[in-house]
Amino acid sequence: xxxxxxxxxxxxxxxxxxxxxxxxxxxxxxxxxxxxxxxxxxxxxxxxxxxxxxxxxxxxxxxxxxxxxxxxxxxxxxxxxxxxxxxxxxxxxxxxxxxxxxxxxxxxxxxxxxxxxxxxxxxxxxxxxxxxxxxxxxxxxxxxxxxxxxxxxxxxxxxxxxxxxxxxxxxxxxxxxxxxxxxxxxxxxxxxxxxxxxxxxxxxxxxxxxxxxxxxxxxxxxxxxxxxxxxxxxxxxxxxxxxxxxxxxxxxxxxxxxxxxxx
Numbered sequence: 001x002x003x004x005x006x007x008x009x010x011x012x013x014x015x016x017x018x019x020x021x022x023x024x025x026x027x028x029x030x031x032x033x034x035x036x037x038x039x040x041x042x043x044x045x046x047x048x049x050x051x052x053x054x055x056x057x058x059x060x061x062x063x064x065x066x067x068x069x070x071x072x073x074x075x076x077x078x079x080x081x082x083x084x085x086x087x088x089x090x091x092x093x094x095x096x097x098x099x100x101x102x103x104x105x106x107x108x109x110x111x112x113x114x115x116x117x118x119x120x121x122x123x124x125x126x127x128x129x130x131x132x133x134x135x136x137x138x139x140x141x142x143x144x145x146x147x148x149x150x151x152x153x154x155x156x157x158x159x160x161x162x163x164x165x166x167x168x169x170x171x172x173x174x175x176x177x178x179x180x181x182x183x184x185x186x187x188x189x190x191x192x193x194x195x196x197x198x199x200x201x202x203x204x205x206x207x208x209x210x211x212x213x214x215x216x217x218x219x220x221x222x223x224x225x226x227x228x229x230x231x232x233x234x235x236x237x238x239x240x241x242x243x244x245x246x247x248x249x250x251x252x253x254x255x256x257x258x259x260x261x262x263x
Contacts, residue, residue: 001052001068001069001070001164002052002072002164003052003163003164003166003167003202003205003211004049004051004125004126004127004161004162004164004167004205005127005162005202005205005211006205007049007051007052007053007054007068007162008049008127008128008162008202008206009206009209010047010049010054010074011047011048011054012047012206013076013099014044014047014054014056014092015046015047017076017096017097018044018047018092018093018094018097018099019044019046020043020044020045021043021044021094021095022041022042022043022044022094023039023040023041023042023043023044023058023092023093023094024040024041024091024092024093024094025039025040025064025091025092026040026090026091027088027089027090028087028088028091029087029088029089031089032089032090032107035064035107035108035109036090038062038109039056039058039060039062039064039109042058042059042060042062043058043059044056044057044058044059044092045057045058045059049125049127049128049162050118050122050125050128050161050162051122051123051125051157051160051161051162052067052068052157052161052162052164053065053066053067053106053118053122053161054066055115055118056092057112057115061111061112062109062110062111062112063109063111063112063114063115064090064107064108064109065107065108065109065110065115065118066101066104066106066107067104067105067106068103068104068105069104069105069106070105071104071105072101072102072103072104072105073101073102073103074099074101074102075099075100075102076097076098076099076100077097077098077099077100078096078097078098079093079095079096079097079098086102087102087103088100088101088102089101089102089103089104089107121158122157122158122161123138123139123142123156123157123158123159123160123161124136124138124139124161125160125161125162126160126162126163126195126198126199126202126203127162127199127202127203127206130199135195136192136195136196139159139160139191139194139195140188140191140192140195142158142159142160142183143159143183143184143186143191143194144183144184144186144188144191145183145184146159146182146183146184147183148182148183149179149180149181149182149183149250150172150177150178150179150180150181150182150183150186150194151168151172151179151250151255151257152250152251154167154168154172154194155168155251155253160195160198162202163198165231165253165254165255165256166213166228166231167198167201167202167211168255169228169230169231169255169256169257170201170213170228170229170230170231171194171197171198171201171213172194172257173213173229173230173240173257173258173261174197174213174215174229175193175194175197176261176262176263177190177194177262178257178259178262178263179250179255179257179262200218201213201218204218210223210227212224212227212228213227213228213229213231214226214227214228214229214239230245230256230257230258231256232256233245233256234246234247235247238258238260238261240258240261241258241260241261242260243258243259243260243261244258244260245257245258246258246259
C-alpha cells in the first residue's frame with residue numbers, strides 16, 4: 001500500500017499538469033462511468049493529499065476522493081501516448097496530459113462540503129505545511145493521551161496520516177523507541193521528535209519518489225539498493241548495535257525492529 005509521500009506526489013502531478021484546465025473524466029472499465037459524468041469537462045481547481053487519500057476538487061463543488069488501498073495504481077502519460085494496459089477504473093485528461101487509475105479501494109464523487117468530514121477523521125499529515133504548528137500539536141497530544149503501543153499509534157490514520165509499515169519501522173528505529181512502548185509513556189520531546197522526523201523523511205520521499213531513511217543517504221543523489229535501517233532486514237545485523245533485526249506481527253501487520261537498541 002502506498003504511503004503518504006506517494007499520494008503527495010500524485011497531488012503534485014495533478015496540480016502541475018491538470019489543475020486550472022477543464023478535465024475530461026471517463027471510465028474505460030465502466031465502473032466509474034456514472035460518477036465521471038458529474039465532473040467531466042469541468043475545471044479541476046486543486047488536488048490535495050491527506051495521508052493516503054487524494055481529493056480532486058472541481059469547480060462545480062464536486063470532489064473525487066481516491067484511496068488506492070493495496071492494489072490501486074496511477075499511471076501517467078502524454079495524452080497522445082496512451083497505453084491501455086489492464087482495467088482502467090478512471091481516466092483524467094486534458095489536451096496534453098493523462099492519468100489512469102487502476103484497482104483503487106475507493107474512487108467516488110462527493111460534495112466538496114463533505115470533504116471536511118473526511119478530513120476531521122484523519123490525523124495530521126507530515127507532508128502538508130504546518131506553519132502554525134497545529135498539526136504537530138495534534139499528533140503529540142493524541143500520542144501522549146493514549147495507552148496504546150506507539151507501534152500501533154503510528155499506523156492509526158486518525159493519529160497521523162500517511163505513515164505505513166516502512167515509515168513506522170524506520171521512525172521508531174531512528175528514535176531508539178520500542179514499538180511496544182505505550183504512547184502515554186513518551187515524553188513530549190520524544191513525541192515531537194517523531195513528528196519532526198516524519199516531516200523530514202516524508203519530504204525526502206516526496207522529492208525522490210521512494211522511501212529513504214538511512215541518514216547518510218538522505219541528501220545523496222545516488223540510488224542505493226538498501227535504503228532502510230530495519231524494514232525487511234529481519235535476521236540481519238543491526239547497523240547500529242550489531243544485534244539481530246526482529247520480525248513479528250503487531251495487529252496482523254509485519255513489524256520490523258531491533259530489540260537491542262529500541263529498549
